[in-house]
Amino acid sequence: MKLTRIRVKDFRSFSGEHDFEIASGVNFFVGPNNCGKSNLVRALELALDPDAKYDPVKDRPRREAALGAPPTTRITLTFQVGSTQPERTLLDRAQSYEMAVRKTRNASTADDVHTYAADGEIRMVTSFAGAGARQTAFQARGQGAASMSADSPEHQKLERQFRTVVRFGVIHSGEDLESLLKGKFRQILQLVIEDHLKSELAKAEAARLDYLKSLQSELLEPLRQKVLAQVGAMHPEITLANLIPYIPRVDETLSSVEIQLGDVAVTELLDKGTGVRGAVLVSMLQYMAEQSRRSLVMAVEEPEAFLHPGGQEEIGKQLEALAQRSDVSLLVTTHSPYVISRSPEALITGLAKNGEGLTSRAGAASGNEERAELLGSHYPDSGLSRIFERTMRMPRDAKAIVVTEGFTDGHFMKVCCEAAGRADLPEGLHFLPSGGASKLVP
Numbered sequence: 001m002k003l004t005r006i007r008v009k010d011f012r013s014f015s016g017e018h019d020f021e022i023a024s025g026v027n028f029f030v031g032p033n034n035c036g037k038s039n040l041v042r043a044l045e046l047a048l049d050p051d052a053k054y055d056p057v058k059d060r061p062r063r064e065a066a067l068g069a070p071p072t073t074r075i076t077l078t079f080q081v082g083s084t085q086p087e088r089t090l091l092d093r094a095q096s097y098e099m100a101v102r103k104t105r106n107a108s109t110a111d112d113v114h115t116y117a118a119d120g121e122i123r124m125v126t127s128f129a130g131a132g133a134r135q136t137a138f139q140a141r142g143q144g145a146a147s148m149s150a151d152s153p154e155h156q157k158l159e160r161q162f163r164t165v166v167r168f169g170v171i172h173s174g175e176d177l178e179s180l181l182k183g184k185f186r187q188i189l190q191l192v193i194e195d196h197l198k199s200e201l202a203k204a205e206a207a208r209l210d211y212l213k214s215l216q217s218e219l220l221e222p223l224r225q226k227v228l229a230q231v232g233a234m235h236p237e238i239t240l241a242n243l244i245p246y247i248p249r250v251d252e253t254l255s256s257v258e259i260q261l262g263d264v265a266v267t268e269l270l271d272k273g274t275g276v277r278g279a280v281l282v283s284m285l286q287y288m289a290e291q292s293r294r295s296l297v298m299a300v301e302e303p304e305a306f307l308h309p310g311g312q313e314e315i316g317k318q319l320e321a322l323a324q325r326s327d328v329s330l331l332v333t334t335h336s337p338y339v340i341s342r343s344p345e346a347l348i349t350g351l352a353k354n355g356e357g358l359t360s361r362a363g364a365a366s367g368n369e370e371r372a373e374l375l376g377s378h379y380p381d382s383g384l385s386r387i388f389e390r391t392m393r394m395p396r397d398a399k400a401i402v403v404t405e406g407f408t409d410g411h412f413m414k415v416c417c418e419a420a421g422r423a424d425l426p427e428g429l430h431f432l433p434s435g436g437a438s439k440l441v442p
Contacts (some may be wrong), residue, residue: 001166001295003297004021009072010074022347028339028341031352031362044297064207081120086145089161095115101140192291205407228241279311296329300319301329321437348366350362
């Protein structure tokens with residue numbers, strides 16, 4: 001199950017409606033600081049985490065009082081559903097939901113009615129109106145904003161199955177492992193562990209209970225008897241005393257896991273640099289994706305923080321591999337050209353703010369397309385982005401660079417060498433098309 005589109009209306013710096021396509025590979029959101037990248041991640045979090053809090057003061061765009069009632073924040077997510085058994089159940093319930101909506105509006109419910117579910121699609125709408133109360137609904141094709149009430153059987157069955165199938169995890173900029181494992185991420189990790197280590201988890205919990213009983217019956221029993229005797233002598237009405245040590249459940253223990261890493265010396269993760277800590281967090285995402293039996297929507301903010309360029313490039317490769325899974329949707333905000341993939345499955349979306357502080361979509365390009373203009377805001381001179389993009393396309397083992405007017409020029413040279421029996425001549429040469437004679441010199 002993959003997220004394919006995000007539509008945000010009237011949320012923070014997104015005034016009005018804004019539509020974002022989500023590709024099957026890594027989805028990179030780029031732009032200068034304070035352009036709205038984190039706001040987009042927050043909108044996704046509000047939609048997918050029912051426990052996320054909406055603050056009407058901070059989360060609703062400002063509007064002059066004279067313009068009427070405050071706008072309703074609305075976040076619409078579109079998913080393409082897969083073919084696993086839980087996903088088939090989800091589509092069945094979505095089909096029933098859409099038919100129930102049509103029935104309430106006296107629309108046709110014949111077998112040939114075209115629904116979103118019939119196309120393997122789910123559209124979930126999360127809105128916050130008035131005082132900011134959350135409302136979750138699902139769209140029915142051709143029925144506009146009509147939906148079933150939240151307490152209807154059709155809605156409850158559909159939303160329950162949706163929450164079962166889809167999990168959401170986010171790593172905010174600068175977040176450390178400790179804070180991450182105390183939040184919603186811990187719950188997802190616990191579910192992943194239950195998915196593929198259910199019997200081991202049961203054994204661990206049984207061992208915890210045995211340890212608890214041993215503490216009570218052997219180590220604490222003399223103290224318990226002494227307490228009962230002393231207190232009972234002073235207060236005859238007291239006939240029971242229990243000493244219960246606190247032994248956290250297995251899922252609670254996850255939030256206190258410490259990681260040690262060794263090179264010349266073994267040190268705690270918190271004593272390592274932020275680059276190493278970021279790599280650990282990404283490895284945890286990879287583990288979750290590999291072992292989960294549910295679809296995952298993941299957002300990572302600025303994974304390049306404090307990493308040297310080579311480390312940023314490596315993190316980018318790991319994220320690209322993570323997004324290749326059919327059940328993972330990955331969004332990444334970044335300022336680093338080293339992190340951004342050149343895969344045709346990746347999508348780079350630029351965001352920008354105008355003079356009034358409102359965010360808009362500045363453009364988009366696939367990973368293998370020209371993206372110098374999108375990355376121009378990362379440099380003091382936008383022309384530097386074009387130069388940098390060209391150098392990034394050069395293979396590391398190239399012995400010489402041959403700049404040509406167009407792509408076919410380099411291709412023609414290679415063909416001629418092969419025809420002449422000298423296919424070895426272009427070895428080590430990288431042909432760099434400039435895209436036209438006027439662009440031959442940057």
